[in-house]
Amino acid sequence: MRLSPFLFSLALVGCAEFPVLDAARTPGVENAPFPALLPLDSLTGGEMPRATPEMRAGIEGRVAGLRARAARLQGPVVPAATRRRMDQGVAWPY
Numbered sequence: 001m002r003l004s005p006f007l008f009s010l011a012l013v014g015c016a017e018f019p020v021l022d023a024a025r026t027p028g029v030e031n032a033p034f035p036a037l038l039p040l041d042s043l044t045g046g047e048m049p050r051a052t053p054e055m056r057a058g059i060e061g062r063v064a065g066l067r068a069r070a071a072r073l074q075g076p077v078v079p080a081a082t083r084r085r086m087d088q089g090v091a092w093p094y
Contacts, residue, residue: 051059078086 076083
């Protein structure tokens with residue numbers, strides 16, 4: 001008996017619509033044919049791709065940007081002035 005409310009709520013969640021996913025679909029995707037299935041050997045048998053100097057420069061630029069972003073995230077989340085105010089606590093009106 002205890003399990004039935006859980007299963008009922010789980011069934012309701014399964015019936016939910018997800019408008020964000022529906023909005024992300026490309027128009028006409030309902031009528032598009034399925035992609036062709038290819039053997040794995042034909043996909044992995046080719047020559048390994050090599051990075052070009054242009055690709056390396058682009059990747060190094062992204063790495064530098066990500067490292068700078070990570071450095072900015074290392075600081076305190078709450079500014080010092082706000083932290084001091086929070087440390088004082090809440091004054092009850094009673």
